[in-house]
């Protein structure tokens with residue numbers, strides 16, 4: 428995709444966002460050398476550091492626990508075991524499924540204009556071992572296509588926008604990749620925002636589309652970190668480092684559990700030298716992204732404002748998602 432013209436940047440901030448700050452890392456710069464690292468795997472344990480990085484959490488087990496619990500084991504996904512799991516039952520009382528109140532939602536939606544926001548992984552596609560194979564079914568694609576005939580519909584994903592577009596393949600949708608940091612309108616639709624400006628680009632079919640990329644200045648840094656992460660994790664079997672354009676995913680789903688600490692240590696080693704990057708945690712994945720005041724929730728608000736659907740009593744935005752990063756949008 429080729430950028431045709433540039434406009435001013437959106438507001439950015441160096442302060443960590445309120446949400447998702449649980450894994451924010453702020454540490455002193457240290458030289459990063461993968462050669463030195465691979466010569467001595469214990470190097471990290473000998474480097475003095477401030478008590479704010481993931482390594483400290485790993486040492487005190489908190490991080491490892493978080494890594495273990497970041498995706499429920501298959502047993503808990505079984506219907507019978509869900510019913511017999513007391514803590515899960517208790518949780519569902521506090522957070523009941525929207526589907527059990529479907530009639531209520533339908534009557535609430537009556538006469539309202541709906542805007543639909545959909546997460547991709549775990550929502551439109553099943554969670555699978557290999558991230559590159561998380562295909563959505565054609566039945567799901569048809570359902571999304573049908574709903575988009577009636578309501579503005581957007582996919583909001585942690586993946587790169589290109590990748591999620593490749594999976595979904597519907598040109599009539601809005602796409603927000605990289606956890607909302609890369610927003611694209613369908614051809615012929617604009618992203619009109621009162622305060623934030625967008626760029627005009629050309630899509631694969633040669634048609635004009637609008638882009639909004641609040642983290643574009645971080646691209647060179649992200650590219651550098653991507654290379655370092657690939658290099659520093661290459662000897663850990665099962666690690667996959669995924670380029671999500673404005674953010675990076677380090678997958679450990681296929682890594683032996685005994686090596687999870689090692690994955691955390693290596694990621695910490697690279698990231699600690701970049702105070703402008705932060706770390707969040709998804710389903711068996713560590714996600715590295717720029718410290719800007721932007722997330723899936725901000726992307727949803729931006730789209731509602733661009734569509735002229737904010738602050739209207741007759742608008743019902745609906746967000747469907749399954750992961751921690753979706754909580755920013757639920758809020």
Ligand SMILES: O=P(O)(O)OC[C@H]1O[C@H](O[C@H]2O[C@H](CO)[C@@H](O)[C@H](O)[C@H]2O)[C@H](O)[C@@H](O)[C@@H]1O
Nearest residue numbers: 547548554555556558561584585676680710712
């Ligand atoms: O915001 P999303 O669309 O939900 O994307 C979040 C991450 O999803 C992908 O990883 C997850 O799904 C994979 C495929 O099922 C699975 O193998 C992995 O363990 C999950 O974490 C994607 O690969 C990441 O880049 C996204 O950030």
